[in-house]
Amino acid sequence: MISVGRRFAAALTSGIAVAGTVYVATGLAFFTSNGAAAENLPAIAEYFLPMALVLFVTYSIVSALEIHRYWFTAAVVGLVLGMVSAIAGTALGIIATGAELNAEAFTFIVATLLGTNLIFVVVTIIAAVTVGRRVWNALTVVPAQPTQLIALVRAPSSQLGEGELTHLDRVPVDAELADSQWEGYVAALRANGFETIEVPAADELADSVFIEDTVVVFGEVAVLTSPGAESREAEIEAVRVSVTELGLELHEITQPGTLDGGDVLKVGSTVYVGRGGRTNAEGIRQLRAIVSPLGYSLIAVPVEKVLHLKSGVTALPDGTVIGYPDLVDNIDLYDRFLAVPEAEGAAVVVLSDDAVLMSSSAPKTAALIADLGYRVVTVDVSEFEKMEGCVTCLSVRIR
Template sequence: MVRALVRRPGPRLADGLLTHLDRVPVNVELAGRQWRDYVAALAAEGWEVHEVPPADECPDAVFVEDTVVVHDDLAVITRPGADERRPETAATEASLRSLGYRIAHIQAPGTLDGGDVLRVGKTVWVGLSGRTNRAGADQLAALLTPAGLEVQPVPVRAVLHLKSAVTALPDGTVLGHPPLVDDPAVWSTFLAVPEESGAHVVRLAEDAVLMAADAPRTRALLAERGLRVVAVDISEFIKLEGCVTCLSVRLR
């Protein structure tokens, strides 16, 4: 059974940090309904969902992916690049300890956001962004290399996180919206998609992915490739530079 960590949005969600987008009104009540629908979609796929205790004082805490990188039974607690987000990690660590995970930490001067970490097979791509630095990437490499993984840093300039630009299909194909991808040639198999939100998928199974509902052309493209696509409305989180990957952490 696949397990996932999630964290419900708090009352200060609309105050979340923005880097590449202008601030627009966020409907916090609607965001709560969308989050519940997102969690329900995971549960409908047979996932066992574990909720990290809420952090109402942290506007961005719903984006739980940024607080940890998980491989097998190892949970690497991140050191987010934004100072305001560092208090989010303690409850994630406590939740994973309770589930029996080994814990490691990214230490200063390293910074690392989980949204900058994309695993494709045995390769772990780490975006060097405004939130993740080389020291953080190097520390992650030191933790994951003994497990047989290869960590490859890649520059990220046009978007907040690496996974704001690219994610991977179950077969390892990397997909992205070309205007937001610094160098598509980095990946040996790259699929250009016509919508920004189409670049973001969560692997549900070997033949299924979860994606945002506002990318119908990409949804059709993936369906043509034989994938079953589950679409969810996350419009309020997109206003805060969020995407479907940000809202959960896939566990073993």
């Protein structure tokens, strides 16, 4: 967003640039068309000065309102302001001579639009489309900065082992080892260019480390989810605060809709959403209504064999969907599918165009992906895998 001071300065500068250009160009046109006689200069300068002053004021106002943003609106602005300035400026010139501004004078003023002042109107249109817009953009458009990689993370609860389970039998979880593995995971993100932002930990929320389920990000738009497990509903509020502080446009899935972020797989402009135990039809409908205007196509995918869609499939940087066939319900739904040899290898986090992060529990899959020309970073997340988690669950990546 442009600050008020910057907008004001840019508007005034644009006004000066347009009015000055029109004043000089129109004056020179009349000077040369009248034989370039030096004695004519004062009269020409005096005649067009009131018009230029009116143009400066009106164009500055238009600039501040950004009505001239597009070339065609700038052309309309030039036409309207050229005529207004020519009429008002000529009227001021007549008043300055002490003459009465009556019906006859007004008829004369209007007639000048097809005669003496026509060149002023034409030059104003050209200047508004070219000079005005270029000066405005030069003063207001901030050069694009390199894309900043951000990852939201949340430290594990000491009660991680008491979290929700759907497809796996419960086994003991080593909380201290989970803490150590989480720190290694965060360190791997940082080592690969991500700035990590920690959402405040919540020890009373056993599954809160799986932050991916709470929010899905589409460019500058963040969609807060509606967890399918009632025990996880309280995870949303702290994430809402962090997302708001990042300045993202906020949307939200509301009851009776349910949606877990682990069920959302983005592949280019296609969004696959798992319809399973945690995400229902209403949640998918609400997400479709949010992302369709953003240019995304949403494809609903039935999920029965795993907790979340991304427990069974994820995608490589080139868009190839990978998965462990025994855990994939509908392989034919994906345009390009690559089978991997280990269940733990189905989940990868895209770090860059040529690098992925994955679990060290899947060495055969790591070798397969490396053989495709990718740099593979592995981390130990075994304690989270006991709770049906994976590398994608532990962060929300924002690009």
